[in-house]
Amino acid sequence: MMAIVALCQCLQPPVTATTCRQCRRIVWARLVMTGRVTMLGLARWAGPGGSDRTVQRFCSTVLPWAMLFGVCFRQHVYCPGEVSLLVGDAVVGTKAGKTTHGLDRFFVSVSGKPVPGLAFCAMSRVRVQARRALPMRVAQVVRSDAAKAASQAKAAAKQPKAPCPPRRPGRPKGSTHTPKVPVTRTPELGRINAMMAALLALR
Structure with missing residues (x-):
């Protein structure tokens, strides 16, 4: 427990002493507990000073x-x-x-x-x-709803289509160049880009 206290000392300036004390109890419970991690399980393993209400207060604190x-x-x-x-x-x-x-x-x-x-x-x-x-x-x-709709559309596009009649090899006559459309980032790429930008802003 003393090692956890020493490691958590660097958190003292940004957070209050009460929140830091709650964090130490929850870290201790997380290291020794077995099974699925739940708020009730953390409260049972936290020992003195780590009641269910303490875990709820820590989880509701904006950090x-x-x-x-x-x-x-x-x-x-x-x-x-x-x-x-x-x-x-x-x-x-x-x-x-x-x-x-x-x-x-x-x-x-x-x-x-x-x-x-x-x-x-x-x-x-x-x-x-x-x-x-x-x-x-x-x-x-x-x-979001837009991401869900895009995922469903992508899955529907992968469905097998009716076979089309074979055509002659090569480029069809009369075909022209089509302008390239700008590529839109997927929600996953947008999320990664936002997280990396936030990390670089902390330097």
Whole structure:
């Protein structure tokens, strides 16, 4: 527990002492607990000072997570002279129910099909020599109605079409050049671009 207190000291300026104390209890519970991570499970494993209401207060507190990730990286991970990489990854956690924010069907490569759950996209900085990584920005993937419609249209376009009669090889006579249309970024690329721009703005 004392090691967790020492690691969390760098968070003291941006957040209050109460929030930092709650964070220490939740970190302790997260490290020792087993099974699925829930708010009730965190409260049961947090010990004295980590009631269910404490976990609820911490989760409802608005924190500058981008700044906190940057402070932790500069304090505990960053080493001048080493090569670091910025990598990104997305993860899907299965979740039942209908009222959870961002709940949707996302494709999971392990299952090979879309499953109901929550999706998160994370950007991390990796120290190549030390083989250590620290998340710098984490965002929940919440698909808009336009993104859902585009996904459905893309799936419909992949449906097998009726075979067309074969034509002669080569370019048809009378065909002209068509102007290239500007490429629109997919919602995934737009999300990655926004996260990278926010990270570069913190430098």
